[in-house]
Amino acid sequence: MHEELRLENQLCFRLYAASRLMTQAYGPFLAKLGITYPQYLVMMVLWEQDAQPVNDLAKRLHLETNTVTPLLQRMEKQGLVIRKRGKEDGRQVIVSLTAKGRQMEETAADVPREVASRMVCSRLTPDTVPELFATLDELIRTLE
Amino acid sequence: MHEELRLENQLCFRLYAASRLMTQAYGPFLAKLGITYPQYLVMMVLWEQDAQPVNDLAKRLHLETNTVTPLLQRMEKQGLVIRKRGKEDGRQVIVSLTAKGRQMEETAADVPREVASRMVCSRLTPDTVPELFATLDELIRTLE
DNA sequence: TACCTTTGTATCGCAAACGATATAAATAAA
DNA sequence: TTTATTTATATCGTTTGCGATACAAAGGTA
Numbered sequence: 001m002h003e004e005l006r007l008e009n010q011l012c013f014r015l016y017a018a019s020r021l022m023t024q025a026y027g028p029f030l031a032k033l034g035i036t037y038p039q040y041l042v043m044m045v046l047w048e049q050d051a052q053p054v055n056d057l058a059k060r061l062h063l064e065t066n067t068v069t070p071l072l073q074r075m076e077k078q079g080l081v082i083r084k085r086g087k088e089d090g091r092q093v094i095v096s097l098t099a100k101g102r103q104m105e106e107t108a109a110d111v112p113r114e115v116a117s118r119m120v121c122s123r124l125t126p127d128t129v130p131e132l133f134a135t136l137d138e139l140i141r142t143l144e
Numbered sequence: 145m146h147e148e149l150r151l152e153n154q155l156c157f158r159l160y161a162a163s164r165l166m167t168q169a170y171g172p173f174l175a176k177l178g179i180t181y182p183q184y185l186v187m188m189v190l191w192e193q194d195a196q197p198v199n200d201l202a203k204r205l206h207l208e209t210n211t212v213t214p215l216l217q218r219m220e221k222q223g224l225v226i227r228k229r230g231k232e233d234g235r236q237v238i239v240s241l242t243a244k245g246r247q248m249e250e251t252a253a254d255v256p257r258e259v260a261s262r263m264v265c266s267r268l269t270p271d272t273v274p275e276l277f278a279t280l281d282e283l284i285r286t287l288e
Numbered sequence: 289t290a291c292c293t294t295t296g297t298a299t300c301g302c303a304a305a306c307g308a309t310a311t312a313a314a315t316a317a318a
Numbered sequence: 319t320t321t322a323t324t325t326a327t328a329t330c331g332t333t334t335g336c337g338a339t340a341c342a343a344a345g346g347t348a
Contacts, residue, residue: 001191001192002191002249002252002253004253004256004257005188005191005192005249005252005253005255005256006188006192007185007188007189007192007204009256010188010256011166011268011273011276011277012163012166012167012169012170012181012259013185013188014277014280014281014284015159015162015163015166015280016163016166016167016181016185017205017206017284018159018163018280018283018284018287019156019159019160019162019163019164020163020206020305020306021206021283021284021287021288022155022156022159022160022283022287023156023160023305024287024306025156025287026156027306036333036334037156037160037334038333038334038335039333041151041157041160044149044150044151044154044157045151047145047146047149048145048149048150048151053296053297054296054297054298055295055296055297060151061161062161062164062165063334063335063336064335064336064337065296065297065298066297066298066299066300066335066336066337066338067334067335067336068297069297069298069299070298070299070333070334070335071333071334071335073298074333086296089295089296089343089344090296090342090343090344091295091296091297091342091343091344092295092296092297092343093296093297093298105146105149108146108149109146109148109149112148112149112153112154113148115156118287119283119286119287120286121279121282121283121286122282123278123279123282123283124155124279124282124283128279129155132155132276132279133155133158134267135265135267135268135272135276136158136159136162137158138265138266138267138268139162139165139166139263139265139267139268140158140161140162140165142263142264142265143162143165143166143168143169143263144165164335164336167335168336171336180303180304181304182303182304182305183303197326197327198326198327198328199325199326199327207304207305207306208305208306208307209326209327209328210305210306210307210308210327210328210329210330211304211305211306212327213327213328213329214303214304214305214328214329215303215304215305217328218303230326233313233314233325233326234312234313234314234326235312235313235314235325235326235327236313236325236326236327237326237327237328
């Protein structure tokens with residue numbers, strides 16, 4: 001038996017499981033807004049900074065553009081964003097929020113708190129969370 | 145601007161990004177074995193305990209059976225596992241390793257070390273990793 | 289100008305991942 | 319025993335996610 005191959009010894013599996021369960025935890029709240037979890041991430045990026053090229057959105061989310069493009073196409077069909085060719089650089093596609101997309105920010109502002117309330121852990125306190133964030137941030141920087 | 149909606153303040157996004165980047169880190173090594181990352185997880189479960197019903201595999205991986213079934217069908221097509229109806233309970237499908245699947249464990253034993261070597265972080269030490277594991281484990285227990 | 293390379297998006301194909309639903313076997317209830 | 323319910327898998331449709339590839343715009347270079 002190879003101890004290093006035990007599921008319980010894997011960081012990768014914990015991240016994989018935690019990530020999917022976290023996505024599921026957001027599901028019911030995002031369903032009320034009519035969006036999915038990756039779409040929610042795109043919206044957060046745009047609420048923070050509107051009118052960005054596809055490339056910048058993808059980089060921010062650590063995704064490939066061939067993942068983001070169809071995602072944005074679906075969001076455009078739903079009337080959340082519009083996509084326009086860049087004026088200076090005709091290769092770029094600038095993604096901007098519609099009025100509907102901007103309005104959604106108000107409703108969405110409650111979501112993080114609602115999810116957090118279902119996620120009370122003894123090990124996730126104002127003391128320990130910054131440490132966890134820093135560790136994950138370093139891991140992400142190292143892997144990308 | 146809603147501070148709680150900033151991407152940088154989200155645990156969910158860090159887990160999402162870290163999980164995908166981790167999967168990508170395994171990619172090249174698993175490609176040599178001819179399997180994908182979720183398939184690798186299934187193999188780890190079976191190396192630990194062979195001949196399990198689909199349901200147990202799914203529970204162990206925190207996945208739905210409708211995700212695991214097609215995964216196993218692809219693995220069966222590749223000759224890594226075989227699926228047989230249970231004798232006592234005809235509803236169950238028992239998944240077992242083939243000789244090829246068992247042999248793969250030897251080659252795979254190097255994978256965790258190879259990935260770890262590309263993942264050296266100042267915040268991921270023998271001291272801090274148990275703490276991180278415990279936090280993620282509690283989070284997973286809370287969310288499931 | 290003509291040609292080559294780089295850059296930014298998009299298209300295609302495949303493997304997850306999951307909700308909704310279907311199906312058959314096992315179990316409980318009548 | 320017949321009927322109803324639960325349980326274990328499987329099927330279907332949609333959304334992600336990514337590698338490989340295509341393609342057009344932009345930027346060199348000769």
